[in-house]
Amino acid sequence: MSSANEQVDTEPTEVPRHGRMPRHGAASTYLKLAASVVAVLAVAATSIVAYAAVDLIGDAKPPVELAGEQMLEGVPDIGAMEGGLNFLLVGSDKRPADGRFGDPEEDSAELNDVTMLLHVSQDHSHVEVVSFPRDLVVPVPECIDPADPEGEPLSPLSGVKINTVLAYGGLPCVALTVQQLTGVEIPVGGIVEFYGVAALSEAVGGVEVCLVDPIDDPDAELQLDAGKHSLSGMQALAYLRTRHAVGDGSDLGRISNQQAFLASLVRTLQSSGTLSDPVKLYSIAKAVLSNMTLSTALQNPTQLMAIARTLADVDLSKIVFLQYPTVYTDDRSGVEPSDSAASVNAALQADQPIVLDPSATSESEFGTEADPNTQAPVPDPAATEAPTTQAPPDVTGQRGDEVRCATANEG
16 A cells, blocks of 8 residues: 555544545545445445335435346345345546536536445455546446447447446446456445535544644635544535645545545444444435435345344454555556456455455554554454455555544645
8 A cells, every 4th residue: 555544543642644645636536535435334324214214215316227136136134145245336426516516517427436346245254345446447348328228238348447437338337347357246336426425424423534734725625633533514525625735646545545534434333333323324324315326226125224234243353445456557547457456356256354465554654553442353263264365465455443544745
């Protein structure tokens, strides 16, 4: 991992000064935060549909059917699915009609600036969240034409950046593309659009972020002192929209920031008991259904509740956020899968935990360590004998029990 993030102690008196977080572009950065929230919350939050279906269904957007959704037919519980469950989260850059983030007429192309795969293991013992860089060059398989589902399919493509696939063939085509890339079936997924970040961050009661240096960004209308902050609503949106306050502006670096936020979100969910609180779940469900288009299978409350149960008790150290390993293309106009991508694919296909290489997340380089507020897991002799995948050094990421913070941009 690049030195985009840094570990901090829980004592508020000192803040470390090594790593850096990336700068975010105005049009896409809040989608990163929205996707971070939704990747963890989407299925879990909407489980409350079973308790308040009449009200919540009124907020739901029309569903989208994925090619692999027949896999869920007749499955009584997500744990019964061989190989675990794969959920695709897409963050769309579609401009809202109010024009606050750009002219929706001029910026009509809908790109998937965020593409993430959430893998929940069959035995619910581990979770992997894989982020795919937006400039990842991929082949696109033949897809159903969303404008004419009964007509001729869309032709397969080669050498396409993954963030253009949503505009080409919609969410089902993105799912097929990631499915072809990783070799795992993707039966469920969803799309989050603008303003989702503000509503979702409010629904969870705020997400803690940490700053090594103060932020003063008039363009983003954001001022924050160094230290820890619980951000929600438009302030959380402003934090991820800041252009000049933090980081180096690279998309690969932005993923590191996204992962740090995700890890903080997971810790918040587990420590606050959100996933077992019907009132909190209801609030989150309202935010999710109002700001997200879900695939057809997730309209079933039974399936939603089954998925929600998988996230409440997973050990934080067994939740891993990782960046799909890539190298630059020859012309450096994009990135392509590195040799290590085969290792990630194999682990997902085999439903094996991915263990990050300590040399890629060492304390000396990144200042990372387990959250001291999180109880260390008690080793299970049976579990330690289970096969795992040791990730190569270029597979970067962080665990859910690691705390990292951002350093100001010196550029």
